[in-house]
Amino acid sequence: MLTLSQKDSASTQDVGSSCQDGLEAECPRKPDLKQSKIYGVGDPTTILSSESSCLSSRGRVVKWFWDSAEEGYRTFHMDEYDEDRNPSGIINLGTSENKLCFDLLSWRLSQSDMLRIEPSLLQYPDWKGHLFLREEVAKFLSFYCKSPAPLKPENVVVLNGCASLFSALATVLCEAGDALLIPTPYYGAITQHVCLYGNVRLVSVYLDSEVTGQDTRPFQLTVEKLEMALQGANSEGVKVRGLILINPQNPLGDIYSPRELQEFLGFAKRHELHVIMDEVYMLSVFEDSIKYHSVLSLEGLPDPQRTHVMWATSKDFGMSGMRFGTLYTENQHVATAVASLCRYHSLSGLVQYQMAQLLQDYDWINHVYLPANHARLKAAHTYVSEELRVLGIPFLSRGAGFFIWIDLRKYLRKSTYEEEMLLWRRFLDNKVLLSFGKAFECKEPGWFRVIFSDKVHRLRLGMQRIRQVLEGKSQDAPPCQPQQLSD
Template structure:
């Protein structure tokens, strides 16, 4: 079990009230009130953060607009590890000393199954309509298949409607489109943190929309709670904190299963979050891109589309893509399901810039309608391979005595490496990350996910066995060679997080 220090989940002020200063020197009372306000502000800042990338960027290119400089800054600042990896990529034969990538969340376990299916003769069809401009929402034949596919796999109580489907080239484009059509410039989405950090760029670069982080803690507050648990109280505190800073919050982004935690929200939790959003008239963007990558039956995943009644259907927008569940991140297929026709139409208009070729649309329709292959061949084998890879990596972490979250969903394990930091800071986190990279293994560090606690890393396990073995061997070498406990280690004493799953 994971042993924690108890921590208050709300943000009440614990300072003395004004009546408590009676009889004291007035200057003392003033200073006490200022100290109280400072501590209250600090407590609130522990619960939320307002992201605003613009003031932090630095790029002095004379050839770019101010927006272009910001866009370039994102690339320069966020891609260091991946640029290094692509210049020195591991190859079993050509570059065995290259970098093993356990940082990019891709499923590399089922290429054999996909190559066989996508190479069959029914996948290739060329006709005039597929080479001409389509309906920007996506060809009707594809939207019909998407509606049937989601109705089945999301277990919707009623058949989903093709008219509520929009098809475009991936969830990154979909985040950008939704941010642009739902928010004014400078408005914000709430998002539980840690979260998939690229969403910052997705909502900001086109729409100039910000994120308000709802900080989650590794510590638990009672017997019925779990690490990094999202609660309505935390959502309320972050919303009120953003309002106090003059930031208008327009929506809530939820990832289910969650990235990077692998957490899965129960139907009861989903309904609580949706009811919170309805009370405050917030849009809810549900990212369910890992919905078919839940490899442990005990997890009990439920799509938001399976709920009998959505509290606010016109403000609930669900996205899914083939990038994760079908290991096709390079194909660039994503889809939106929303009952709000205005939102669907506005997003479809942006599909002029983010559409799919007719040939790819045809292939996706053929794939999605092949229920026998999906349900009897691909999904069972994919789950078995994910389960085996997860078992191996979690066993290696356990042998090293490293705490981690075990959730049974997604492609990654959220790993607690705080005891290995040279110092308990984000600078220390970066130093450890660079040691991994120098030792030819790429991980993702917690700050990239807006985790407020330095020392957490995301480790992707959905790769072939020989690369996993070599990657874990290199991780072991780094940790055993640099096993330095921080001078002020976190008060949270961890043994093993595997008991904290559901």
Template sequence: MCFGAHCSGHSTKKDTGSSHCWGPEGSGSRAPAPRGAPGGSPARAPRRSPYLSARGHVAHVLLGSAEEGYAAYHADKYDEESNPDGIINFGTSENKLCFDLMSKRVSQIAKRNMLRNSSLVFILREEVARFLTHYCKAPAPLKAENVIVLNGCGSLFSALATVLCDPGEAVLIATPFYGGITQSVFLYGNVKLVYAYLDSKITGTSTRPFQLTVDKLEKALQDAQAEGVTVRALILLNPQNPLGDIYSLSELQDYLEFAKRHELHVIVDEIYMLSVFDESATFHSVLGMDRLPDPQRTHVMWGISKDFAVSGIRFGTLYTENQDVANAVASLCYFHGVCGPVQHKVAQLLRDRDWINQVYLRANHARLKAAHTYVTDELKTLGVPFLNRNAGFFVWIDFRKYLRTGTFEEEMLLWRRFLDNKVLLSCGKAFECSEPGWFRIIFADKIHRLQLGE
């Protein structure tokens, strides 16, 4: 490798990272945050359009500023036949290992009545509730009336930020994290992110690199409050992107107790919950906990784009027992609804428990494990350190020894050297990592394409 619906009454954007060192992992392009937006300001302020409001200008800058990796990749995309010397994309968190299984299964789903059935949304919510009850190991059946469906988890982040926070308020999140969340919470809601910085050092109560502890959450919250920032919620990613960490039950309990003490909502993103590919690792869903410290402030998200390898199908679901939150998010479904054909296919897919368990998950986990083993064995051969985790599609790699000055400028130079050699990765700055030199590589691809990066 180149390492040298809740739509009436109650009714995932692809992931790269942030800044110029993103891969193409969104519905549109991503760009550095403009002045006044979270994440800092670009090197030069773009011209203010006379046709746009201040909010319109921010949206224009976020969408319109060309990102280097995205533009380069799409100008020179690898294709086995038409462009065999093109750029190999190891930057987009997308499962390319099970398209054969999913395309066949989705094409088999009957199309009868899926356009005319006005009860589709209710059928879908019932199927989602049953699905989450089973796979999250809920202690009691989850209720369909607590299910909301929108067109992707990015829309859910945006909706939740808007209904839980006032403009200028903030949400707490640990870094490194999937950078698309920054844009999701900011564009509509004008909500900022407050960072609890994690690093590779094992100190204090930490027992592993980049470990999230309550002490770090407390410090980040206190620092924000000292600066006059009002924090309304905490975001937890479990399994974590880009680290691949899976939180233990005791860790989840600690985080939720912390949030309860400070009256914070908790938004738990479990979009990779079925992508735990090693039998030695156990995923614990918040919905499977016997007792939630503050159920009215606990909201769990999931979508099909990652676990079912269908990034192009826009579907995300929220489970919350708080009917005020459910109704507020549902009102935004007017702008973020799931179309009838997608509702029908998702409901039929989630219902097919035998196929999911006996065919899809077995094959998906085996393929993920084989691809992960291939990439990590290559890293070991090259003497490159990495976090060895068992969930998601990514490996968090330590390239710090290749940075001459240990700065983010050097990290960007290294990222460009990869790109010049036709390999697209995501650098640590894209995930607000506090230490220069960490990169994320996506391994959920066919072995022959992984080998092309060698």
């Protein structure tokens, strides 16, 4: 990720028994954050070098992301695990994909109603997307987001995935060099999405694992923290144009309550900031006791002209390869500007037709797909959670998304990102790919994201390889006294 204004190390101390709300297991170590900055401003120019002189400065930034940010993913694809052909290959517990429902999806996508070819599907569409698809998206979001009033097709724009949506929105909402606020840790690829095309920076709102009272939770976002980060960026002459919120949050799994959403949207309205809401995991809440609220379910948005909602089938339907994403915005200037960029990011007419057929099949979605998907996600999450408890690894457990945010700080000799990277490479050398905390701009070195949305034989082997690394590392690690934290 881009170099940010933060220190690589901090002093540590034991967390008291007040830790709660899903941070489980033993002895997490907490940096003393009182004197550290609450924000960091990304600066793409810090990663430029004299190499690749045939490229423009923009081209060198693009190449740097490829060379460094995707290292683990490329390594995995060169040595991918296969039960029969490559059983010693790399198990990928780092890429957030749902691999649990291929049987259901392959059946549905192979039905006769999915197979249609007509002239309009082979020709240039309206760049917002075919009207028949935008109508189905509006109905789908109205139903599953529980909007107070029916959503309108004219407010829908269809692109090939949320990566394109982030790029397009950053480009049309910000000037080059402007910035967007984003709470950390966050899905790190967003840095690339907003930077590579639009040359837009991110101002990280640093959250930490400290729990200060009964009503607080680890990595909790508050309006106060947003205000402090915005003021800090402004003091450095950085123009902040908007706020990015991910709900459910990646990698934490947090779900914002309606009250929190209203507070964050109210903050944005006071400062005339756009809000980009990423709700790509909204149907992947698998714990029955957890209630998810889309921003589109709120009675009266504080600033509807500056609120832009993203969703895609990549996560909730395990179809990241189909590249379908959609934007809902009541701001027609934004919708038109994003649609103009769709000539570079559109879907084929055949895929648009398939997506419309899928999204209108509420009977299959509600009675076949979602119940099975939630049950399988919950079972996989339970298995990995129990394995982590046996290993004595603290983690955040939220009941949404495909990931568990685990605390491996006690396995670092020093609280630095260099030590975090060394541990990550030990996992990769032992043929298991995880995602390290710096990739999410986590301010505390030693946190990792583990993906559990995979078949049990791969999860079992992946957890065995994680155990091997940690057992080997723990022989040299500083001692840590066990301490159980409440759920």
